[in-house]
Amino acid sequence: MTMPPTAMDVAGESDVHRRLLERLRQSGLPHTVHAHAPTRTVDEARENLDFDVTRIVKTIAFGLRGGGLVLAALRGTRRVAYPGLAQALGRTRRDLAALSPDEVPARLGVSPGSVSPVPLDPDTLVLVDTDVLTIEPTLYCGLGRPDRTLEIAPADLLTLTGGRMADFSK
Numbered sequence: 001m002t003m004p005p006t007a008m009d010v011a012g013e014s015d016v017h018r019r020l021l022e023r024l025r026q027s028g029l030p031h032t033v034h035a036h037a038p039t040r041t042v043d044e045a046r047e048n049l050d051f052d053v054t055r056i057v058k059t060i061a062f063g064l065r066g067g068g069l070v071l072a073a074l075r076g077t078r079r080v081a082y083p084g085l086a087q088a089l090g091r092t093r094r095d096l097a098a099l100s101p102d103e104v105p106a107r108l109g110v111s112p113g114s115v116s117p118v119p120l121d122p123d124t125l126v127l128v129d130t131d132v133l134t135i136e137p138t139l140y141c142g143l144g145r146p147d148r149t150l151e152i153a154p155a156d157l158l159t160l161t162g163g164r165m166a167d168f169s170k
Contacts, residue, residue, distance in 0.1 A: 016109045016144035019120055024150070027160050031152040032138075038146040040113025042076040051149070053077060057132055057141040057157070059117040061108060065095040069107060073117035073141065073161070074129035078169040088127055088166030109144075116142040116150070117161050126163030133158070133165065 024031055039048045046053050056076035062085075063069060072085060086093045104112045119126055132139065133154045141157065143150040152160070 013110050013114055013145045016114075016116075016120065017148060020116055020118055020144045020150075023118060023120070024160070029152065029156040029160055031150060031156070033143060034140070034149045034151060036147055036149065039149075040111075040146050045076070049149075051140050055135050055139050057117065057135070057139045059115040059142055061099040061104060061115055062096050063099055063103070063107070064089070064091065065097075068123070068125065069121070070096070070125045070127065071115070071117050071119060071161075071163075072127050072129070072168065073132060073157070073163070074169040075131050075135065078129070078131065081168050081170040084166065084168035085127065088164075088168055089125070110142075111146065114142055114144055114146045116144050117157065117163070118143075118150075119161065126161040127166045127168065128158055128161065128163045129169045130165050130167045131169055 037048050039045050042053055042056055045051060045056055054077060057073050058076040059071050059073045061071055072080060082093050086096055101112045108115060117126060135154050138151050138153050140149045140151050
């Protein structure tokens with residue numbers, strides 16, 4: 001079922017998307033932006049898109065106790081292993097909380113399912129699961145809108161995000 005666009009879909013996500021496109025342009029890294037029907041989950045991608053779902057990278061946003069934001073990028077068919085994520089951050093599991101569906105637009109300016117691993121705030125920490133670098137030749141990830149997907153080489157995504165590698169998926 002397709003949901004009507006919300007004010008966030010139209011205004012907020014479009015602004016975030018434009019800023020992400022500008023960041024991509026400035027990076028000079030080779031990439032492709034795909035336009036498609038709004039798609040927010042790997043299951044929807046399996047039904048709606050021609051992408052190989054094993055090459056999709058999802059991004060989960062976490063808040064840290066005491067403040068701070070973490071974007072965790074991992075293969076869409078895998079799940080976060082919280083002990084590994086906490087260890088990579090030098091924290092305990094109790095210090096991490098995935099953002100709720102209400103917190104995602106409030107903190108990131110996009111709806112759930114539109115989160116990009118590319119941070120717009122320089123204080124945001126980005127962790128890319130080590131498994132992501134095994135995706136060949138390119139991967140697909142969020143770009144701030146549910147109807148746009150970024151295709152980029154895994155090493156270029158790591159460069160673009162300024163993130164660091166860690167082993168935190170299962």
